[in-house]
Amino acid sequence: MPDPHDILFRSLADPTRRAIFERLCRDGEQTVGALTARAGVSQPAVSKHLAVLKQAGLVRDRHEGRQTHYNAQLGALAPLIDWTSQMAGFWQSRFDHLEDLLKRMDQ
Amino acid sequence: MSNTATETLSVVVEREVPFPPEKIWRALTQPHLIEEWLMKNDFKPVVDHRFNLRADWGAVDCQVLAVEPNKTLSYTWAAYGLESVVTWTLTPTTTGTHLRMEQSGFRPDQQQAYQGAKYGWQQFFANLEQALARTD
Numbered sequence: 001m002p003d004p005h006d007i008l009f010r011s012l013a014d015p016t017r018r019a020i021f022e023r024l025c026r027d028g029e030q031t032v033g034a035l036t037a038r039a040g041v042s043q044p045a046v047s048k049h050l051a052v053l054k055q056a057g058l059v060r061d062r063h064e065g066r067q068t069h070y071n072a073q074l075g076a077l078a079p080l081i082d083w084t085s086q087m088a089g090f091w092q093s094r095f096d097h098l099e100d101l102l103k104r105m106d107q
Numbered sequence: 108m109s110n111t112a113t114e115t116l117s118v119v120v121e122r123e124v125p126f127p128p129e130k131i132w133r134a135l136t137q138p139h140l141i142e143e144w145l146m147k148n149d150f151k152p153v154v155d156h157r158f159n160l161r162a163d164w165g166a167v168d169c170q171v172l173a174v175e176p177n178k179t180l181s182y183t184w185a186a187y188g189l190e191s192v193v194t195w196t197l198t199p200t201t202t203g204t205h206l207r208m209e210q211s212g213f214r215p216d217q218q219q220a221y222q223g224a225k226y227g228w229q230q231f232f233a234n235l236e237q238a239l240a241r242t243d
Contacts, residue, residue: 087118091208095122097144101134102126
């Protein structure tokens with residue numbers, strides 16, 4: 001069973017795939033056709049990218065008639081956001097130490 | 108503070124500090140002072156200078172990118188295969204200095220970053236927490 005983080009990072013490694021995901025984040029739900037029109041690659045290629053994103057939990061699909069609509073799932077980015085919150089905590093504590101030091105330092 | 112952009116993630120910490128930029132600059136650039144609030148180091152405020160930040164839980168490899176005395180300091184920050192850039196900005200105010208730190212990086216297309224994200228940072232913070240707990 002692959003590590004879910006690994007799947008997430010690998011999914012976002014491809015620039016075309018990342019662009020598709022970013023488009024969904026920015027513009028909301030879209031069909032494969034609409035995504036293809038702006039992706040610069042063929043529809044089968046877009047479908048393949050969407051399948052990878054779906055496997056990573058980054059998108060969800062919704063069938064409506066003959067069309068499939070795709071949604072970005074921002075919650076899947078949590079491991080990345082964890083990194084920022086951890087680093088923020090690290091730097092907040094370092095700022096505390098820095099301020100303590102500044103109070104002790106000669107002018 | 109955190110954003111969902113997939114290209115670059117950044118962490119920003121900002122504070123109003125009641126001291127002039129010149130004094131803060133010393134704390135940010137003199138090795139014996141850096142050691143007091145951050146980590147042991149062989150820092151020099153010289154562009155391209157490579158240095159390490161060291162603690163008993165590991166080391167961070169850095170290289171100076173930009174130095175503008177009392178205003179801006181920027182260096183790369185690589186730990187456990189995860190590359191980022193730390194930029195300090197000092198802006199004088201009527202009561203002291205607005206001090207801003209931005210750490211940005213973690214482009215998902217950096218192969219090393221996945222490895223770092225997979226095990227490195229969890230280890231990094233686990234070790235850091237242990238180190239901090241010991242110093243209390």
